[in-house]
Amino acid sequence: MKERIERLKKLTYIPQNDIAWLIEQAELSVKQQEIIEENKRQQEVTVHQFRQAQKDIQHLSGDRKRYKQALEKIITNLNFAIQVAQNELDGAAE
Structure with missing residues:
Protein backbone atom coordinates (compact mmCIF):
# COMPACT_ATOMS: atom_id res chain seq x y z
CA MET A 1 0.00 0.00 0.00
CA LYS A 2 2.84 2.42 0.88
CA GLU A 3 4.53 1.69 -2.43
CA ARG A 4 1.35 2.51 -4.31
CA ILE A 5 0.96 5.79 -2.44
CA GLU A 6 4.57 6.77 -3.16
CA PRO A 15 -4.55 6.69 -14.10
CA GLN A 16 -8.27 5.96 -13.65
CA ASN A 17 -7.71 2.67 -11.80
CA ASP A 18 -5.43 4.45 -9.29
CA ILE A 19 -8.05 7.14 -8.73
CA ALA A 20 -10.62 4.39 -8.14
CA TRP A 21 -8.25 2.80 -5.64
CA LEU A 22 -7.79 6.12 -3.84
CA ILE A 23 -11.54 6.64 -3.65
CA GLU A 24 -12.02 3.10 -2.38
CA GLN A 25 -9.38 3.64 0.31
CA ALA A 26 -10.94 6.95 1.33
CA GLU A 27 -14.39 5.36 1.58
CA LEU A 28 -12.93 2.49 3.59
CA SER A 29 -11.24 4.97 5.92
CA VAL A 30 -14.53 6.83 6.45
CA LYS A 31 -16.33 3.55 7.24
CA GLN A 32 -13.60 2.53 9.67
CA GLN A 33 -13.82 5.90 11.41
CA GLU A 34 -17.61 5.54 11.70
CA ILE A 35 -17.16 2.08 13.20
CA ILE A 36 -14.58 3.40 15.67
CA GLU A 37 -16.90 6.24 16.71
CA GLU A 38 -19.84 3.83 17.13
CA GLN A 54 -22.86 -0.62 40.77
CA LYS A 55 -24.93 2.15 42.38
CA ASP A 56 -28.03 -0.07 42.30
CA ILE A 57 -26.13 -2.94 43.93
CA ILE A 74 -38.77 -8.86 65.11
CA ILE A 75 -37.40 -12.35 65.77
CA THR A 76 -35.90 -11.21 69.08
CA ASN A 77 -39.24 -9.65 70.11
CA LEU A 78 -41.15 -12.77 69.05
CA ASN A 79 -38.77 -15.01 70.98
CA PHE A 80 -39.26 -12.79 74.02
CA ALA A 81 -43.06 -12.89 73.60
CA ILE A 82 -42.96 -16.68 73.23
CA GLN A 83 -40.82 -16.98 76.37
CA VAL A 84 -43.22 -14.74 78.32
CA ALA A 85 -46.19 -16.77 77.11
CA GLN A 86 -44.39 -20.02 77.95
CA ASN A 87 -43.61 -18.71 81.46
CA GLU A 88 -47.24 -17.72 81.94
CA LEU A 89 -48.40 -21.16 80.79
CA ASP A 90 -45.93 -22.85 83.07
CA GLY A 91 -47.07 -20.64 85.97
CA ALA A 92 -50.74 -21.34 85.25
CA ALA A 93 -50.13 -25.09 85.09
CA GLU A 94 -48.56 -25.17 88.55
Whole structure:
Protein backbone atom coordinates (compact mmCIF):
# COMPACT_ATOMS: atom_id res chain seq x y z
CA MET A 1 0.00 0.00 0.00
CA LYS A 2 2.84 2.42 0.88
CA GLU A 3 4.53 1.69 -2.43
CA ARG A 4 1.35 2.51 -4.31
CA ILE A 5 0.96 5.79 -2.44
CA GLU A 6 4.57 6.77 -3.16
CA ARG A 7 4.08 5.95 -6.84
CA LEU A 8 0.94 8.09 -6.94
CA LYS A 9 2.77 11.04 -5.37
CA LYS A 10 5.28 11.00 -8.23
CA LEU A 11 2.68 11.01 -10.99
CA THR A 12 1.45 14.19 -12.64
CA TYR A 13 -1.26 12.22 -14.39
CA ILE A 14 -3.09 9.68 -12.24
CA PRO A 15 -4.55 6.69 -14.10
CA GLN A 16 -8.27 5.96 -13.65
CA ASN A 17 -7.71 2.67 -11.80
CA ASP A 18 -5.43 4.45 -9.29
CA ILE A 19 -8.05 7.14 -8.73
CA ALA A 20 -10.62 4.39 -8.14
CA TRP A 21 -8.25 2.80 -5.64
CA LEU A 22 -7.79 6.12 -3.84
CA ILE A 23 -11.54 6.64 -3.65
CA GLU A 24 -12.02 3.10 -2.38
CA GLN A 25 -9.38 3.64 0.31
CA ALA A 26 -10.94 6.95 1.33
CA GLU A 27 -14.39 5.36 1.58
CA LEU A 28 -12.93 2.49 3.59
CA SER A 29 -11.24 4.97 5.92
CA VAL A 30 -14.53 6.83 6.45
CA LYS A 31 -16.33 3.55 7.24
CA GLN A 32 -13.60 2.53 9.67
CA GLN A 33 -13.82 5.90 11.41
CA GLU A 34 -17.61 5.54 11.70
CA ILE A 35 -17.16 2.08 13.20
CA ILE A 36 -14.58 3.40 15.67
CA GLU A 37 -16.90 6.24 16.71
CA GLU A 38 -19.84 3.83 17.13
CA ASN A 39 -17.67 1.51 19.22
CA LYS A 40 -16.63 4.44 21.43
CA ARG A 41 -20.27 5.45 21.85
CA GLN A 42 -21.26 1.89 22.76
CA GLN A 43 -18.36 1.71 25.20
CA GLU A 44 -19.52 4.93 26.88
CA VAL A 45 -23.06 3.55 27.15
CA THR A 46 -21.72 0.30 28.62
CA VAL A 47 -19.58 2.16 31.16
CA HIS A 48 -22.58 4.27 32.17
CA GLN A 49 -24.76 1.15 32.56
CA PHE A 50 -22.04 -0.57 34.59
CA ARG A 51 -21.70 2.41 36.94
CA GLN A 52 -25.48 2.59 37.33
CA ALA A 53 -25.57 -1.13 38.13
CA GLN A 54 -22.86 -0.62 40.77
CA LYS A 55 -24.93 2.15 42.38
CA ASP A 56 -28.03 -0.07 42.30
CA ILE A 57 -26.13 -2.94 43.93
CA GLN A 58 -24.85 -0.65 46.68
CA HIS A 59 -28.37 0.66 47.26
CA LEU A 60 -29.84 -2.84 47.36
CA SER A 61 -27.09 -4.02 49.70
CA GLY A 62 -27.97 -1.20 52.08
CA ASP A 63 -31.67 -2.11 51.87
CA ARG A 64 -30.82 -5.77 52.53
CA LYS A 65 -28.82 -4.80 55.63
CA ARG A 66 -31.68 -2.67 57.00
CA TYR A 67 -34.26 -5.41 56.32
CA LYS A 68 -32.04 -8.00 57.99
CA GLN A 69 -31.63 -5.82 61.09
CA ALA A 70 -35.39 -5.20 61.25
CA LEU A 71 -36.11 -8.91 60.87
CA GLU A 72 -33.62 -9.76 63.61
CA LYS A 73 -35.39 -7.30 65.94
CA ILE A 74 -38.77 -8.86 65.11
CA ILE A 75 -37.40 -12.35 65.77
CA THR A 76 -35.90 -11.21 69.08
CA ASN A 77 -39.24 -9.65 70.11
CA LEU A 78 -41.15 -12.77 69.05
CA ASN A 79 -38.77 -15.01 70.98
CA PHE A 80 -39.26 -12.79 74.02
CA ALA A 81 -43.06 -12.89 73.60
CA ILE A 82 -42.96 -16.68 73.23
CA GLN A 83 -40.82 -16.98 76.37
CA VAL A 84 -43.22 -14.74 78.32
CA ALA A 85 -46.19 -16.77 77.11
CA GLN A 86 -44.39 -20.02 77.95
CA ASN A 87 -43.61 -18.71 81.46
CA GLU A 88 -47.24 -17.72 81.94
CA LEU A 89 -48.40 -21.16 80.79
CA ASP A 90 -45.93 -22.85 83.07
CA GLY A 91 -47.07 -20.64 85.97
CA ALA A 92 -50.74 -21.34 85.25
CA ALA A 93 -50.13 -25.09 85.09
CA GLU A 94 -48.56 -25.17 88.55
